[in-house]
Structures are given as structure tokens and as C-alpha cells.
Amino acid sequence: MAGFRLIELAKPFLPLLPEVELPYEKIGFDDKVVYTIIAALIYVFGQFPLVGMAKAPVEEVSSPVLDPIYFLRGAFAAEPKTLLEFGIFPVVSSALVMQVLAGLKLVKVNFKVRQDRELFQSCTKLFSILQYFVLANVFIFSGYYGSDLTVFQIALLNVQLVLAGFFVTLLVEVIDKGYGFTSGSMAITAVTIATNFVGDVFGVNQLPVDSEGHTEAQGAVINLLQSMRSSHKSFLGGIVGAFNRDYLPNLTTTLLVVVLAAAVCLLNNFRVELAIRSTRTRGVNNVYPIRLLYIGGLSVLFSYVILFYIHIAAFVLVQLVAGNDPSSVIYKIVGGYASSNNLLYVPQFPLSLLTPPKSVWDCVTRQPLTPMTFTTFLVLTGAWFANLWQRISGSSARDISAQFKEQGITLTGHREQGISKELEKIVPVASTTGAAVLAVLVAVGELLGLKGKGASIILGVSCGFSLLELITVEYQQSGGQSALTQVLGVSGA
Amino acid sequence: MAKSGNQIEKLAEAPVEFVKDGSAFIQKCKKPNSKDFTKIVRAVGIGFLAVGVIGYAIKLVHIPIRYLIV
Numbered sequence: 001m002a003g004f005r006l007i008e009l010a011k012p013f014l015p016l017l018p019e020v021e022l023p024y025e026k027i028g029f030d031d032k033v034v035y036t037i038i039a040a041l042i043y044v045f046g047q048f049p050l051v052g053m054a055k056a057p058v059e060e061v062s063s064p065v066l067d068p069i070y071f072l073r074g075a076f077a078a079e080p081k082t083l084l085e086f087g088i089f090p091v092v093s094s095a096l097v098m099q100v101l102a103g104l105k106l107v108k109v110n111f112k113v114r115q116d117r118e119l120f121q122s123c124t125k126l127f128s129i130l131q132y133f134v135l136a137n138v139f140i141f142s143g144y145y146g147s148d149l150t151v152f153q154i155a156l157l158n159v160q161l162v163l164a165g166f167f168v169t170l171l172v173e174v175i176d177k178g179y180g181f182t183s184g185s186m187a188i189t190a191v192t193i194a195t196n197f198v199g200d201v202f203g204v205n206q207l208p209v210d211s212e213g214h215t216e217a218q219g220a221v222i223n224l225l226q227s228m229r230s231s232h233k234s235f236l237g238g239i240v241g242a243f244n245r246d247y248l249p250n251l252t253t254t255l256l257v258v259v260l261a262a263a264v265c266l267l268n269n270f271r272v273e274l275a276i277r278s279t280r281t282r283g284v285n286n287v288y289p290i291r292l293l294y295i296g297g298l299s300v301l302f303s304y305v306i307l308f309y310i311h312i313a314a315f316v317l318v319q320l321v322a323g324n325d326p327s328s329v330i331y332k333i334v335g336g337y338a339s340s341n342n343l344l345y346v347p348q349f350p351l352s353l354l355t356p357p358k359s360v361w362d363c364v365t366r367q368p369l370t371p372m373t374f375t376t377f378l379v380l381t382g383a384w385f386a387n388l389w390q391r392i393s394g395s396s397a398r399d400i401s402a403q404f405k406e407q408g409i410t411l412t413g414h415r416e417q418g419i420s421k422e423l424e425k426i427v428p429v430a431s432t433t434g435a436a437v438l439a440v441l442v443a444v445g446e447l448l449g450l451k452g453k454g455a456s457i458i459l460g461v462s463c464g465f466s467l468l469e470l471i472t473v474e475y476q477q478s479g480g481q482s483a484l485t486q487v488l489g490v491s492g493a
Numbered sequence: 494m495a496k497s498g499n500q501i502e503k504l505a506e507a508p509v510e511f512v513k514d515g516s517a518f519i520q521k522c523k524k525p526n527s528k529d530f531t532k533i534v535r536a537v538g539i540g541f542l543a544v545g546v547i548g549y550a551i552k553l554v555h556i557p558i559r560y561l562i563v
Contacts, residue, residue, distance in 0.1 A: 044548045194541045195548025269525040433515035
């Protein structure tokens with residue numbers, strides 16, 4: 001492969017791909033806040049149902065194809081059977097995968113050359129759109145949208161899914177290019193997860209739950225209040241039902257999610273403070289914090305990207321190739337799907353090793369090996385990624401010491417040459433340990449049967465923290481002059 | 494984590510080393526006291542809920558739209 005560079009592949013597409021232009025002038029603090037929030041809200045608003053699906057597929061077909069990736073949806077802000085079927089997964093995964101490949105020197109990019117940077121960016125974008133296209137067709141031809149679609153329906157579904165994906169890619173790019181607080185996918189994830197959380201807790205929309213036409217509220221708290229005074233249930237039965245219904249969010253999972261969120265808040269504030277002093281002025285002492293969650297929620301996101309790939313690959317093999325037929329060889333090797341409540345596809349044995357169980361009870365009885373394999377998988381991928389990321393993302397020990405030198409700062413009690421070495425002892429340990437701890441937290445949440453809500457709340461809160469940090473720094477740099485904060489009556493964030 | 498050395502030996506030692514380094518690091522960490530912690534949780538909670546409520550309001554708008562177009 002000498003002389004060939006992957007990013008060159010993007011060259012012919014360069015004039016075709018629309019690109020968000022860099023802002024001409026510096027975007028102010030208020031504008032950035034508005035851009036970020038509006039972009040994320042546009043995303044939430046984009047969850048339109050798809051046109052062209054076969055009507056009522058459940059009754060026609062005896063074994064309908066159901067959602068195989070339900071537990072991964074939360075993390076990627078994906079809503080089933082809407083335009084955002086795959087959420088921001090292709091955007092996130094292509095960005096992460098390309099960065100990792102570049103970091104491992106598998107893709108040769110010289111980030112100092114402007115043209116290389118542009119090509120790399122376009123390549124990432126192309127990759128993301130390609131993934132939308134491939135995923136859309138995998139789902140269409142597996143029969144997820146109905147078994148006998150006409151050519152017109154297939155084309156329609158393709159156009160919808162790919163165009164929506166293209167739109168999301170550009171939406172993320174708007175924020176990433178400096179109009180909002182980076183990164184775009186983080187902002188979108190945080191807002192969508194917050195939305196889903198509020199929907200699950202306080203959602204007032206009524207959904208049909210049985211064939212008799214009874215409805216229950218989506219929100220766990222609202223449901224509790226309603227079932228206390230509903231006529232077809234006893235008072236006690238209503239309360240018990242509110243805690244353990246499994247078709248809609250219940251209070252138990254809600255409480256677990258809140259506990260997980262609090263745990264992330266706690267972990268996020270674990271840090272080692274290094275004493276630093278200025279080399280220029282005497283007597284100026286300060287501390288430089290190195291956080292335990294050095295790279296935030298990215299490691300979890302990476303683990304989930306890998307999980308997604310594994311599960312999509314399995315879905316292709318089992319559903320497209322073998323037709324989910326228990327007698328085929330593939331079914332026996334990879335594992336198949338069993339439907340649950342006519343809503344979800346639950347993977348069977350070998351595949352179930354990497355699938356969080358539906359409930360604690362399921363975990364003990366059906367998947368006794370899953371806790372070990374799933375946790376190990378998350379910890380290993382997370383820690384590996386964290387170690388790599390801190391080296392390639394411009395916040396490695398060497399980068400920080402270069403930054404220190406530039407600003408005339410040194411660690412107290414170390415010579416200038418020793419800084420890099422001292423940081424080298426701390427930074428990789430911090431990032432890998434943080435990633436491992438976070439992975440364990442995600443695993444615990446998921447193994448308790450949160451069906452992806454555990455991972456998503458952890459991601460949501462840690463993304464929120466990353467954004468908050470950027471916003472605080474930006475706010476202080478802009479001198480605290482912000483019309484927004486004055487309106488909202490916030491004093492000194 | 495030495496860069497050189499026997500590969501297999503390193504592989505066997507890595508998890509032990511990792512756990513040891515990690516727990517030492519966590520020991521060294523400065524942890525927030527309960528007062529700080531409640532402050533953080535409250536701030537994050539309010540922010541999260543506020544954004545979530547706005548987002549959910551938008552989602553509610555979707556319900557009549559769904560009826561119209563499906």
C-alpha cells in the first residue's frame with residue numbers, strides 16, 4: 001500500500017459535498033449558546049415517522065422482524081421507525097474510527113497541511129453518509145419495515161433515511177466548525193438524552209398498553225399518579241405496576257437512572273491537583289487539576305460504537321443471510337433472535353454474551369455469563385481507547401508540558417525537564433482508570449436491566465459536563481458579558 | 494508500563510499493574526465533599542431537566558403531526 005492514501009479517495013467527491021464554511025468572524029458567547037441549543041432542538045424535532053413502511057406488519061407476518069439494537073439506541077439518540085432511525089451513530093462512529101485510524105497511523109494524514117485536513121474531513125463525512133446508506137438498506141432488506149415492499153417504497157425509505165442522515169451530518173458540522181460549543185455530537189446526545197429522560201419520568205402522552213384500549217402515560221411518575229386513581233386497577237396493584245411494568249419506563253428504572261447520574265457527577269469531580277507555580281513572577285502558586293474522567297464519556301461512546309458494529313454484523317448474518325432460521329448453521333454459531341412483547345428482538349446465546357439482559361432476573365436465569373463478558377468487553381475497549389485517545393487528541397503529557405512552557409508555568413518541586421516525565425506518570429493512568437471505572441458503572445447499570453438507559457444517562461451527564469466546562473471557560477474569556485445570563489439572572493457561572 | 498520487555502510477561506502483568514496503578518490514583522484523588530457534591534448535583538439536575546423539558550415540549554408537538562401525516 002505504498003504511496004496510496006485512503007483520504008485521497010475523497011478527492012473526487014470534494015466539489016460535490018456541501019461544506020459548512022468557517023465563520024468569518026468570531027462568534028460571540030451568546031450566539032454560540034443559541035446555535036448549540038437550536039441545533040440540538042432541530043435534531044429532536046427531526047424525529048418524524050417514516051413514510052412508506054408496510055402497514056401493520058405485525059398481523060400479516062407470523063414472525064416480524066423487530067428492533068435488534070434497542071439497547072444501543074439510547075446512546076446514539078436514535079428513535080426507532082423515524083427519520084432518525086440510526087441517530088447520530090454514523091456521524092459519531094465515522095469521526096471516532098477515522099481519528100483512531102489516523103492515530104494508529106493506519107491512515108496517513110498530515111494534519112499540518114491544509115489540504116490533508118480538508119480531505120480527512122470530507123473522507124469522514126463521506127464515510128458517515130455511506131454508513132447511513134448501508135444501514136438503511138440492511139434494515140430495509142431484512143424486512144424491518146415490512147416484508148414485501150415495492151420498489152417505490154424501498155426507494156422512498158432510502159431517500160428519507162439517507163437525506164436525514166446527511167442533514168444530521170451537516171447539523172453536527174455546523175456546531176463543530178465553531179458556531180457552537182464543540183462537539184456537535186456531544187451537544188445533540190446530551191439534549192436528546194435529557195429529553196428522553198424527562199419523557200420517561202414526566203411524560204404525559206398516553207400510549208395504548210393492551211388490546212382492551214387501556215392507555216398508560218409514558219412517564220413513570222405520571223403513571224404512578226394515574227394508576228392510583230384509575231378504575232380498572234386496585235390502588236395497590238396500580239402502585240406495584242408503576243414500579244415494575246416492563247413495557248414502558250417504570251419507577252424502579254427511573255430511580256436507578258438517577259442514582260447512576262449522581263454517580264457520574266461524583267466521579268467527574270475526582271481529580272488530582274498538581275501544584276504549579278509561575279516561572280516569571282514569584283509567589284504565584286496555583287493548582288492544575290487532572291481529572292479522573294480525563295476523556296469524559298468518549299470511552300463509553302467508543303465501546304458502544306464497537307458493540308453497534310458487532311450487533312449490526314450479527315444482524316446481517318442472522319437475518320439477511322440465514323433468515324433467523326433456528327436450523328441454519330449461522331444461527332447456531334452466532335445466535336439468533338427471539339421476539340419479546342412483539343417489540344424487541346432479543347439476541348440468543350453466543351450473541352447474548354455481549355447484550356445487556358432485559359432484567360436482573362433474565363440476567364441470572366438466561367444469561368449467567370453475560371455479566372462477565374459484557375463488563376470485560378466494556379472495560380477493555382474503554383481503557384484501550386482512553387489510552388490511545390489521550391495520546392492523539394492533543395492533551396497528552398507532552399502536549400500539556402509544551403503548554404506549560406509556553407505559559408511560563410512549572411510544577412512545584414520539579415525542574416522544567418522533569419515536567420513531561422512527571423505528567424507521563426499521571427495522565428495515561430488517569431485516563432485509563434477513569435475509562436475503566438466508567439465502563440464498570442455502565443456495565444452495572446445495564447446488567448440491572450436498564451435496556452440502554454444506563455449507558456445513555458451516563459453519556460448524557462458526562463457530555464453535559466464536557467459542554468459545561470467549555471461554556472464556563474468561554475464565559476470567563478468573554479469577560480462575563482452576556483445578555484443571556486443577564487436575562488436569566490445568573491451571576492458568575 | 495514499560496514499553497520494552499517480554500510480551501507475554503507484560504500481558505500477564507498488565508491487569509494487575511493496571512488495577513494497582515488505578516486504585517493508587519483514585520486514592521490520591523481529591524474528592525468533593527458533600528456540600529460541593531449537592532451543589533453540583535443540583536446545578537446539573539436543574540440544567541438537565543430544563544433542557545429536557547424544552548426538548549420534550551418539542552416532542553409533544555410531534556404527536557398531533559403524527560396523526561396528521563400517518
